[in-house]
Amino acid sequence: MVITISRQFGSGGREFARRLADALGYSYWDNEILTKCSQEGGIDEAYLQHVSQHGLANFYSSTIATRFSGRINNSLIQSAEATGQLCSTLRLIAQEDNCVIVGRAADAILGDLKPLRIFVHADRASRLRRCLDRCERKGEVETEKDIEHKMKTIDRGRERFYSLFSERKWGERENYDLCINTSGKVIKSLVPAFCVFVNELEKKS
């Protein structure tokens, strides 16, 4: 069973994914995907991070891009190699074990495996609140304006990255089995229900 979790920045989707994986005893993949992908394909992890955050490699600093050892310095080809490697790595992960995969267009890339596709979202105020709380816990200083900017640009990057693998639009209801609105909800309290949901699906398959 593969569960893919796409999420708006600040929606608590990552926390939900982590807790769901723990509760189900599934392996959990978020940034770990990039580390594995880098190990498998010898591609710079920071470069993979950049591609998966922005969708396009063209704007990537050539300083970092040339860290590719012995690879040609053409950003389109590099980006194609990186996304190709990401596909292979995601497939490996999905074959190894029951898993929860966060982001990286995994729902589109692994579409033929019929993953359970979840999208986690929340209203603007709720996402802002969650981000501010996180900053406070971490002792970081970010203004509301900074966070609003991040919310916009990060989600735009995710949307762009998704469009490399799908004709469909990132975040559109039709592409997911479940869309969960976390506005005003405690993430922890959502997990038991979705464990039951997954267990029912497992019974059927």
Place this chain on the structure above:
Amino acid sequence: MVITISRQFGSGGREFARRLADALGYSYWDNEILTKCSQEGGIDEAYLQHVSQHGLANFYSSTIATRFSGRINNSLIQSAEATGQLCSTLRLIAQEDNCVIVGRAADAILGDLKPLRIFVHADRASRLRRCLDRCERKGEVETEKDIEHKMKTIDRGRERFYSLFSERKWGERENYDLCINTSGKVIKSLVPAFCVFVNELEKKS
């Protein structure tokens, strides 16, 4: 606790709502709303049905519209009276008991009560299949073309009706706490998870 269920035609949303209400021991309101609304406000039930299916009363046959006993024959005013009565009736229902309410823009009308808002949808092929199966069970004859036409016009009517009560768009992910995609799923198997979800919410409140 009020649960509102909006649904695409053929998505199995009504079956889901009925089963969820049964499992939770909540009262169930679908066409029953119109009967109650008619009793409370002395408004013709067929007229209420028409308004809630089409969103506008303007096109309503004057023959039926004049069945309003002693009311003026102005379709806009009639429609305003009908929608006003619907609001009052929904509020009565919500105050009486824990309930599951299907359609009738209840999520928008009862928005201040913070209902759990669920939208049930499915892909076209899956909705068509579900409708054809239902016809077969009932011994009715409908062509695929008939059903496709119904799917389109009924959902367009729901969208239009919804717009009488909300600036937001019917079916848009942001307006719901949960969007459930029933494509390829057995409705019955979805219910236990959402009972857990509701129980967790009840604990919190």
